[in-house]
Amino acid sequence: MLKKIFFIAISSFLLFSCKKDNTEIYTQSAKDAALGERLISDVLKQILYTTPNFIINPTDSLINGIHLSSKPELNDSTFPKIITIDYGDGTTGVLGKIRKGKIIVTINSGTIITEDLAVSFEEYSSGGSEIWGNINYTYNSSNAGYNGELLNNGISIVNPNGTMKWDGTFVLTKTSTSGTVNLTDDKYDFECTTTGIDFQQTSFSYNTSSNHVIDFSCIDYITSGTSILKPNDKDSQTINFGSGNCDANGVIQLSDGSEKNFIF
Template identity: 70%
Template sequence: MIKKSILFLIAISFLTSCKKDSSEVYTQAAKDAVLGERLIVDILQQISYTCPPFIANEEDSVVNGIHLSIYPAFSDSTYPKTITIDYGNGITGILGKMRKGKIIVTINSNILATEDLAVSFNNYSSDGSEVWGDINYMYNISNKGYNGELLEDGISIINANGTMKLNGTFSFEKTSTSGTTILTDDSFYFQCTTTGIDFEQTSFSYNSSSKHSIEFSCKDYITSGTSVLIPHKKEAQTVNFGNGNCDANVVIELKDGSLKNFTF
């Protein structure tokens, strides 16, 4: 009887060890890849929100406390022009995000909706995460979206956790205008093919496996879709954003069924 009990306990121990506890699922790379994606979306949303009224009327140079300027001036027919979106020492936006510093956008015409956008930053941060580097959002006439690239060595993101990096390409495909001419309630599909280094200095790849639904009217933008994330020397993960709720919830799943969720 004692022998059978010992064998039973050994079997249970073996079965338990075959499946990882959710606390062992490595989450840092997924959290940081999602942060990078959210910032890429946030920057485009802010350009879409602030620039159209300014381009339509140069005197409309302050949007909810955000100051805009352009060089050369609109009165000069020369292009390209550079628009500076200046949040100063801090502006809380309509969705509750605190932004500081400057987004700098280079355009080649006064029709922003169909423009290629070359974007750089000057001490810019969103909710405590600074962004350094250059991003191109190249207009795609076929789907009214953008093909994008994180230029050269990609972007660096710096916050209280340290420094992370993200490199690669991405795309936006417009799916809805919500029946309005306001860009900030538009919807998109997002896909990316990226690599990076997370805040713990673990390298990773992060590639969309299904289209991510992006809602500009949702505070954290990403409402559904999946990606495959592979941290260096760790198991591949499926990063699942759910089925359309604006809840900033992600579930990480490993092949053995182990699950771990986090909010972003």
């Protein structure tokens, strides 16, 4: 009997000692990969929100404090055109996020909703994070979405935490218009194959394992889905973004069953 009790006690000790204390679970890469995902979703939403009316009517060049301009001008038949979306020293969006600087979009025809978008930035920041680099959003007519690429070794994201890098490709597939013609409540499935260096300068890989839902009506964009994240020299992680709530809460899960909540 004593032998049995001793065996159970030892087994329990081994089980719990193999499981990581959740304070040991590394969260920085998960937070930063999610930040990158949110920012590239936000850039696309801003383009689709601000530019369509301006393309149709060049006099409609001011929307909620955001200034739009084109070179060559829109009444000139020459393409490509460079559209500048200028937030100035700070414009607060409808969901309360402050944006500054400029998003610069190059288009090759007289539309924007079904257009390939070549995007760069000029001192542009969203929610306190500045983006440097180039992003291509290639329109996919089969799913009304975009095949995306972070160009030239990826984008850099700068904020008070330092500088992070994110590189790779992604796909956004439109799944819902929420029954409206308003682009700001559309939903997309998101998948990616990416690598990066987080704000603590740890390299990582970040690849979707089940499609993330990107909800344009949610300030934090990501409402569900899972990814496999592997920080350098650390355990592989499953990142679970929940089941549809707009609450910026995720869970990091390790193969030994340990897990930790994080806010992204």
